[in-house]
Amino acid sequence: MTNNVSLIRANSYNLEELRNDLRKLLEPLGGMETFVKKGSRVLLKPNLLTGSRPSKECITRPEIVYQKKWV
DSSP states (O other), X not given: OOOOOOOOOOOOOOHHHHHHHHXXXXXXXXXXXXXXXXXXXXXXXXXXXXXXXXXXXXXXXXXXXOOOOOO
């Protein structure tokens, strides 16, 4: 069995930059279309470790789960 991992650093939480970073992240794994087919609905489960504010980085940033169609 082969395990594939893709890791990049997000330098900003700007939505457009995050979108580009996610594309780069998924590229080595075959892109988003490898996991999600056109017209599919996807639910992301954010990591909610604590009730702290998003800037404390103990939870998934709201920008990551922002509801918008993947284009």
